[in-house]
Amino acid sequence: LEAGSRVAYSSHLRSYVGFCRRHGLSYEPTPDTLSLYIAYESHFIDARSVKSYLSGVCHALEPIFPDVRTARASSLVKNTIAGRLKMSQSAVTRKSPLAASDIDRIITKYNGGSYDDILFACLLAVGFNGLHRLGELAWPDSKSLQSTRK
Numbered sequence: 663l664e665a666g667s668r669v670a671y672s673s674h675l676r677s678y679v680g681f682c683r684r685h686g687l688s689y690e691p692t693p694d695t696l697s698l699y700i701a702y703e704s705h706f707i708d709a710r711s712v713k714s715y716l717s718g719v720c721h722a723l724e725p726i727f728p729d730v731r732t733a734r735a736s737s738l739v740k741n742t743i744a745g746r747l748k749m750s751q752s753a754v755t756r757k758s759p760l761a762a763s764d765i766d767r768i769i770t771k772y773n774g775g776s777y778d779d780i781l782f783a784c785l786l787a788v789g790f791n792g793l794h795r796l797g798e799l800a801w802p803d804s805k806s807l808q809s810t811r812k
Contacts, residue, residue, distance in 0.1 A: 665807045666797075674718030677703065691723055693736035700742045709750040713743060765790050 681699050682689050696716065704712050716734060723730045733739065765787055772779040785799050802808050 665809065666802075669804075669807065670714075671718035671722055674715045675722040677715065678719045678723075689723075691719065691727055691730045691733050693733045693738040696733055696736075696739045697742040700739065700746060704746040704750065709746045712746065716743075760790060762790075 678691075678699055679689065681687075681702055682695070685698070685702075687695055687698070696719075699719075700712050700716065703715060707715070716739075720730045720734050768786055769783045772783040788794065789796070789799050
């Protein structure tokens with residue numbers, strides 16, 4: 663796993679362990695426990711993100727509880743996820759895509775500005791023209807996430 667994924671997965675595991683502690687449940691990931699965790703967690707985070715949390719929990723617990731994938735694949739867990747998604751449905755709103763004219767306007771606006779302004783305009787232009795993601799253009803602050811491979 664990438665370092666960033668490991669950090670996220672450990673956060674998801676802490677969330678699951680905290681949930682089990684608060685509610686006096688066993689850490690063993692049964693379909694019932696995972697279903698309750700999904701219902702609980704979807705009150706605090708976007709219901710669409712609960713699946714990724716569950717993936718992190720399953721990945722972290724698999725060495726200890728080899729049947730975690732079976733519990734995750736149970737109909738109870740699948741139905742709970744589907745139900746939470748239906749209950750929290752909202753229209754997806756997307757921003758308008760950037761156009762080349764937007765990039766030109768930003769470069770013109772920040773031309774001759776501070777170092778940070780020029781750096782921002784440069785990153786935006788390179789990222790736009792090279793179809794890069796932000797993670798490919800910026801260096802993470804956390805030393806554990808820094809990698810020269812990217």
